[in-house]
Amino acid sequence: MLQLTRREALGAGAGAFAITAFGLPAMAAAVEDAIKKFTGGAMPAEGGVDLTAPEIAENGNTVPIEVAAEGAEAIAVFADGNPAPEVCTFNFGPLAGSSSAATRIRLAKTQNVIAVARFPDGSFKMAKAVVKVTIGGCGG
Numbered sequence: 123m124l125q126l127t128r129r130e131a132l133g134a135g136a137g138a139f140a141i142t143a144f145g146l147p148a149m150a151a152a153v154e155d156a157i158k159k160f161t162g163g164a165m166p167a168e169g170g171v172d173l174t175a176p177e178i179a180e181n182g183n184t185v186p187i188e189v190a191a192e193g194a195e196a197i198a199v200f201a202d203g204n205p206a207p208e209v210c211t212f213n214f215g216p217l218a219g220s221s222s223a224a225t226r227i228r229l230a231k232t233q234n235v236i237a238v239a240r241f242p243d244g245s246f247k248m249a250k251a252v253v254k255v256t257i258g259g260c261g262g
Contacts, residue, residue, distance in 0.1 A: 153200050153207040157238055160198045160211070161246045166238050170247030171197070172222075173237040182229040182255040190222035191239035191247065197223065198240075203233030229255050 174188040189197045199209040212223040238248045
C-alpha cells in the first residue's frame with residue numbers, strides 16, 4: 123500500500139500546479155496564432171456572431187455547436203484547450219441561403235470555444251462560449 127507523507131502530497135500538488143500554469147500560456151498562444159492565421163493578423167471585434175454551445179457537455183467526443191453570422195463569407199471555430207486549436211471552417215458562397223452551420227466537435231476538456239467570422243468588407247467578428255466537459259474527448 124502506497125502512503126504519502128503530507129510533504130510529498132504538497133510537493134506533488136505544487137508540481138501539478140506548475141505544469142498546469144506553464145502549459146496554459148502555450149495553449150493560449152496556439153489559439154491566438156491560429157486566429158491570427160485566419161484573420162491575416164487582424165483583431166476580431168466582439169459580437170456579430172451567434173455561437174450556440176452547451177454549458178455542460180457530458181461527453182467531449184460529441185459536443186453540438188451552431189454558428190451564425192449574417193453576411194459572413196466564412197466562420198472558423200477554435201477550441202483553446204485542444205491539442206490542435208483549429209476545429210473547423212465553414213465557407214459560404216454568394217448563393218448560400220444563410221451564413222450558418224451546425225456540427226458536433228470534439229473537446230479534450232473544459233475550455234473556450236471561439237467562433238470568428240470573416241465578412242466581405244475584410245472585417246472580422248467573434249464570439250466565445252465556455253463548455254464544461256465531464257468526459258474528455260481528445261485523449262482526456
